[in-house]
Amino acid sequence: MSIRIFPKINLPDWLLRIQRDYRLIGSTEAGDQIVFEELQYPSDLLLDHAPSILPPKKILLPQWETLLKFDTSGSSHKVEPVFDQSPTIVFGIHTCDLHAISLMDRVFGQGYPDQHYQARRKATTLVSIECLRPCSEFSFCKDMGTLSTPDDFDLHLTDLGSVYVIEVGSEKGLRVLHSAVGVREATPKDYQRLQKVMSGKWSRFSYQLDFDMTELPSLLDLSYESELWDILGEKCLSCGGCNIVCPTCNCFDVVDQVDFTLHSGSRTRVWDSCQLDRFSSVAGGHDFRSNRAARLRHRFFHKFMYQPETYGFIGCVGCGRCAQACLVSITPVEVLNDLYRRQIPYTSIEQEVLV
């Protein structure tokens, strides 16, 4: 691991230099909320921030993304894939969202690689920020092991007051750091200060789950028939809000759009939601997941059991956005703890029998 020290006061200058070569996207205020968007002025960047409304996933998997352009006017059809490969830098990514991007890399890289995602991913450099205090009452990043960077990152900043500690995780990151002025090697004293900040932050975050995250797949495995799904299904509005704000949701629909010549147009990928009615319906009208309880259960099983099985990653990073977005206050922490408590009576009965 390579560690550098960078004076905070030089940040606007660095961002201006970056903007010469890259599309610069960063966390910034929109009203009283945070969004990731292209920065007009370096001073718009806000690094110490609450969770953004939408996760930075939207830069790698946009809500609307053109996959193909076509023209059917000639005797042969012209169809071309569209790739967004414009060099992009994203500043201010929380480590939970960075973990989510690592999972996305697996989802779009495993099996049939998705070149549209990969093109954008290759062209994008991610600059993450160490979270020194909880950013939301709903987050449970400590439980999900996402309080620090995953193995795969480009540049990672830690706020040490007047300077940032910058960890370089990739060649891509190093290339970007070259344009920064005033970067110096870390001294033993810097390491000591970093150590102090890092150990100080741990106790500011609390565990929210009543059990360890490694138990999640087996807890879910025991809970498929739980009554809780029916109880939550009665409550859930099936609005899909949880999917839309989720940094790991990747389901999509594909739609064609034609211009008014009716000959040319594009094929577009659009975010979709497994919580919406008809998500699992087929042409004849049959819907294989027609009730809300089954859809909600599928979302939990997908994140906490199926994705660990398929990709080796739990499909939730504990950002808490879905809990905040839920109109009827269904939160993953409460659902998972409830499932856990429902397993306890059986355990105590067994113990009584043994006694």
Add this chain to the structure above:
Amino acid sequence: MNHSLVETLETTSIYLPRSMLISDVRPLTQLEKLFTIELPEGVSLHHRPGQFVEVSVLGVGEAPISISSSPSRSNTSFELCVRRTGRLTNALHALGPGDLIGIRGPFGNGFSVERFRGKDMLFAPGGLGLAPLRSLINEVLDDRGNYGRVMILYGARHPSELLFIEELDHWKTREDVELHLSVDRPDDRWTGNVGVITTLFPKIQVHPRNTVAVTCGPPVMYRYVLMEFLGKSIPEGNIWLSLERRMKCGVGKCGHCQMDHIYTCLDGPVFSYAQIKHLEEALS
């Protein structure tokens, strides 16, 4: 923008359909047409019976359609039997010979014919379910010596909805094919069996240990046909089903075809009953 910052430029896409020519369109019923698609020079589909392709009508959309022709029949074209039921399939029905469509695939696992050789084959398609099974049936018939009995129980709602009538007539005349047809609602000319497909099962006796049973049909049909198969003591691992889902991408990304942890587009659409009997979302 300095594009030298990007390591390699992408040129191809898993979502890019290949333009292919419709060479023939034959109406089969009021709702279904059989499309013959010409393969471009030098291109081979290399499909297995039971696989599907993603069919594009540019400007309208894309949908998964099972391949209806057998790999044993032609390597210069293939056939798709399409019911008009939504936007894409209605647009397809408006196309004719000489028109272009987009094709991706083939996708999915298809039937493992190797495992079926030497066995008695019991096919029980319902309605449009004959479209994908026809590929397998013809594959078996073209390699007839390597299989035991071939039994086909086919049910449709009405005589006018029976698909591939000429082929049904041909199968009927073959000594080595036991074909039984049924319709729910007969017309004046219908002289055959009346009732849902399960009413055909008492007409046949099978050797359960040596029989492979295959079904495909509307979602509601599976549980009843499965009960018949199991009632004849056919082992769960020898019962095969081809399942329908809205495989939007065909490559395990879009999430629409998931049943519990399984992506139907990657691991299916063909499953043995043993593989899916514990999956709540597979059949209901």
